[in-house]
Amino acid sequence: MVRVAGGGSRVRIRLSNAYGAGPLRITGASVGRSAGEAQVWPGTVRPLSFGGRAGATVAAGRDMVSDAVALSTSPLEKLTITLYFADRTGPATFHRYTTTTSYRASGRHLDDSDAGAFKESTNAWYFLSGVEASGGTSTRRGTVVVFGDSLVDGTGAAVGADGRFTDKLAERLIADRRPLDVVNAGIAGNRILSGSPCYGDKAGDRFRRDVLDRPGVRSVVIHLGANDIGAPEMGDPCMGAAPRVSARQIIEAHKKLIRAAHARGVKAVGATILPMKGALFPLYSEQGEKVRDAVNHWIRTSGAYDSVLDAARALADAHDSALPRPGFVFRDGLHPNEAGAHAVASAVDLNEL
Template sequence: MLAAVTAVLAALAVSTAVAHGDARPQLRGGKGPVWTGAWGTAMQRSVAGSEDRGPNWSRQGFADQSVRQVVRVANGGSALRIRLSNSYGTTPLRITAATVGRSAGDAQVWPGTVRKVTFGGRRGATIAPGRDLVSDAEGLRTSPLEKLTVTLYFAGRTGPATFHRFTTATSYRAPGRRLSDPAGDPFKESTNAWYFLSGVEVSGAASPRRGTVVAFGDSLIDGTGATPGADHRFTDKLAERLAADRRPLDVVNAGIGGNRLLNDSPCYGDKATGRFRRDVLDRPGVRTVIIHLGANDIGAPKMADPCMGTAPHVTARQIIDAHKQLIRAAHARGVKAVGATILPMKGALFPVYSEQGEKVRAAVNHWIRAGGAYDAVLDVDRALADPADPTLPRPGYVFRDGLHPNEAGFHAIASAVDLDAL
């Protein structure tokens, strides 16, 4: 009886891994390639466009359309594969066909670099609601910090799209099947969002120390304040530092603007404690996670933002306990956890600051620095703070909203990272 139960459980484990496109890396020295996440984003449920976030196509989805998305990989390799998500779909998602190629700027692809992407040896695939799918390996050699295009064709209706709402990159749409067009002319529509595409993974690096660093958090991680299309987010700057120092580490950005630790949001994603496994731990080759969260939990009661949904006042203890939960989950998978202190909030030009909230922020930051729960600390607060008044951001480091970093601010945060701690 015990043997029979064991066999059933083993079969279930295999079937689940296949359905999800098993995210665990192959053991070094074992069979198969070792994969790491060279690019990635966190998925959200469909939501209408807005004045501040811009239009998007998530509510209507796609039908007889090609979607071309541009991403920049942190490190290169001899082969790659893509990860697609139907996490928030309510019906099966049919991918008719897909290609990958080298970006030639905007929606253009370098001629001769387009490769067909297959799934279990087939051009198309169907992803069940709530699931992910990983493609077969494709032998397109990539270089550090190179930009790629991923083009997906949907012959039938997709329904509302699982997507990432805010990006500093541009995605393009064209009618019909435009998988291999090197010119960008057919792709006349564009938005700043990513659709269904949640990761690009590479293999073939020589270093046995290769792994992935995931930055997990809110709008500071997501890149609010960075110049669109310029690769100026904190994670972009960190990837450049690692590449220049020839460190064998990839970087994945799992930030969601408006995200909170303790409460879900209709527009700003599932609470961080609920999405941590999918967006961080289930990616291949993860060695370290950098966590910046708590600012939106503190500021939500002042915002009066219907997109926040529930917006209760929170205590420092509640935020710290949620951080501890993330740390325990990371350590259980053998992943190092780096705590990022919460950025200065007093200078924001929209209602987010309060004296009580500032006390909570100070208490959480003190715990991150001195509590000993994190394996290392990235002191975002001190990297951005005005020396004359540490509750305010340094004037030259802040975006026009008075809260988020600008290019100089993101550079300061990336420069504050101890690369050896990763």
């Protein structure tokens, strides 16, 4: 289940076998208008092809784009993408946490409009790494990629409610008739300095794939560093190595992302690191807070970024900037709830994108 930011007259999908151990054989795929949950509006299902064929094989470590199919879509409309695998896939390339529900069934159900066969569900997206609209007004549009960690990914947002701050940013852009679509490239737990078994490649290693290679990218908003600072406190084996880091290390990593963006003519917007003191799990330390303050001061004042999204100030308590504002956070005491997501999206200067 995917909500497209901008509309168009044609649609194609992007599939990834980046982490596969061998070739991935796709037997068939289709796209249709979502009718809610696992239902598709009757008469809207379109078979997808790959180089004119119904199926395709994606080599390990590679991705593949389908042929474009005629399907008129409106901004913020939800689509259903159905993939059929007749053979074993091997290790799956997937996004383990999303704020939508996906559904599974045994057998071939590419043309189904009813939900009867789809008995299992998950909050992960498997193999699907993009949905791209073209034609119509989309030919005059560009893309802003929001790149980062759980603030971007949407931890704290209600499942199925499109309540991430990136969703609210997309709504602002549409309402203001701005020619930009929003791509969410957040991974909960992601770090700028280190990769990990559960939270993805470090930011520098995935920046080209997840940001610079997106069609029509004009700007990138970057929120990273919170997990690098908090990892030593968490004791999470999923993090892998969790060394203490300095503000200088994080800043130098940000500079590399800025240089990579500028080399491709992409505008870079720095987002300050959200308040961490209120977290109801081990994350905050006094030393870590000093690092966060130093990184945020650099983002705000150095001029290295083309523009600044001050997410920290948008979410901070009025009396203690290390704490989030009451009523703006999810029950974990860290991530923004709907009101907090609205505050962050409202803090974006649309003219700077």
